[in-house]
Amino acid sequence: MKKIAFFSLSLILLFPLNNIPGSNLFITDKNGTNLLNSEAEIVNMNAVKQSKKKLGVITENKTTAFRLFAPSAEKVTLVLFNKAEDSDGKEYEMTKDANGVWETIQSGTFWGVFYNFKVKHAKQEPVLCLDPYAKAVASYCDYFGLRKGIIVKDDYNWGKDKWIKRDWRDAIVYEMHIKDMTAHPTSGVKNLGTYKGLTEKGKKGGISYIKNLGINTVELLPSQEFQNIEIPFKKELRGRLNTWNPYEQNYWGYMTAAFFAPESYFTTGKIEKGTWAGTDAKAVTEFKDMVKAFHSEGLAVVMDVVYNHISEYEFGNLKEIDKEYYFRLDSAGNYRQESYCGNDLKTESPMARRMIVESILYWMKEYHIDGFRFDLGKLIDWETVEEVIKEAKKINPDVIIVCEPWGGGYDPAGFSVRGWGAWNDQIRNGIKGENPTNGLGWIFGKWYGNNNIDRVKSYVNGTLDKDKFGLFVKKEHSVNYLESHDGYTFGDFIRLGLGDKNQSGIIKDIDENAILSPLQLKLNKLGAMFLLTSQGISMIAEGQEFARSKVLPQNIAVPDTEKGRIDHNTYNKDNEVNYINYKHADLNKDLLDYYKGLIELRAKYPAFRRADYKDIVFKEYKENEFALGYTVKYKNEEFFVIFNANPGLNLNAELPSGKWNLLVNADKAGVQPLLEKQSGKIIIPSSTGMVFIKIK
16 A cells, blocks of 8 residues: 555554455445445446457557547547657547447558547547557656557567466565665666666676575566656645645656556656656566566566556546546546545456456566556455456466455455455564554564464464464465555664654764664564564565665755655655665665575475464463464474564573574574574573574
């Protein structure tokens, strides 16, 4: 879930009651209110016009067909332009079939040509609209700026590259923003903040850094073409007054403009208002080069995709093509905003569903994408959810499909029974806490909400529905995480939670702030150890491995009230608060090495990924409610894992019978034995943990 500052987002409760998974098309908000316009709309859904014709631009047998589904339009014409900046183009009349598809077929090919559909509705002026199926896009850099499709060949040479086929249980995910990873000069790359920069090998930042961490999957923040620019600050436009975004920019990308085209911004890493971007269509090739480079290093590529709403600051898109067909509207004809981002897509409309599914399949086939993370998944109807995974698995049976299981509701179980994974916010809130002010979690020696030791056990086991706290039918449906792009970083949450920093305090020395205190380091390590030894998919966010701190520099030439402070909402900031500073990775090398060691441990030993529920046996400690130990067996290997999250009490415990090697303690983590220990007494210092492997 992205943070949009001008709305007050409802907090997801730590342990909400699960909805009973259903199979109907009802979409409800958190109060159970139907989000569709009426029950009659559901009943009549199959009567809505739909078509099986290929849409967009189809070049076959030396002819080119142009097709647009716009059932309520009274007239549509094709407009071709030689250059993106041309205001006048050559127009071609289009005819409408019985199913609402407008079409014109022209002889020849049109590679490199720019185009729009001019759509006319009754009592409205015609509007130049972007083809929803455009494979490359040129954009005029401004709010409500015009976009034009570019007709491109799908003829990239992939060589022997194929999808990464990996069991979900084995996925160790790194959530990252394409520009962040190489935008800072400490990255050492030549092409700062770009697709190309990310693929430069042997540099401090970029692909070599990611590979050296040991993770095997990257999850890219939105990289489908999105709206980069929001409306002017403190100026009213179309009834909206921008009081929330002094940068007038959307940096994270949660405002999709084109579902089939890669974002052109990452070819240069720069935006210049009042100019055309993406006119060279380089994003198509450079995105594929990036995927190919990741695959060559054994790294799977997951895309963060936004199909629950489209870009709010657009004109000439699905809203002008057919507002009533593509969007959920209230009784007054206004856009629903359960996404808190403007206009919610009516995914249950047959042609909207088809567009979503075909977009997913296109990215798999044409870009070799290995998986998808769906933003605000609960806003997507169940039939579309089921269709997506059914069709995607036909291409790659191991394709990763996960989501945020909220947005107009909350139902991780509903996604799990349909084969989807979901972000496990209950682990995030239970282990770390919901907020650093009065909602601290287990690693602080606190029980937030109705958290307890039995819930912590459930998290270790993948939050399976085998116990009363579980959410998932399979452990690999649980995406375990402590930090994502949203909210405070894990490192900052700890800085604030311990009271070492405060939310309103001004930080003058950003480097000094980055350096971890001994207690901050202990809590970061404790959280990392819990995360990377628990069953399920493990996900860490960019920079989490060195306790990245998001301090907004004071010298930013923008009237931002967060200057000099730790920032929790950086969706709009194309500056150093988001860029990965590799100097800080060096400053906290101890934590970085600890993460590397835990990742190596998880990758080497399947017990932390594939153990059966019955093969994890827990041990509680009555004298210490925040301590937990367990043995975990897998095939011929056995481990003993023990945590002491009590901040003021060491734990005296018994190592189970046998001879053991210590692999993880408060200082180091990895697969090399730190010491050999016979069963007997062990002392676990406060706010630390240990992992032992039994010697055969």
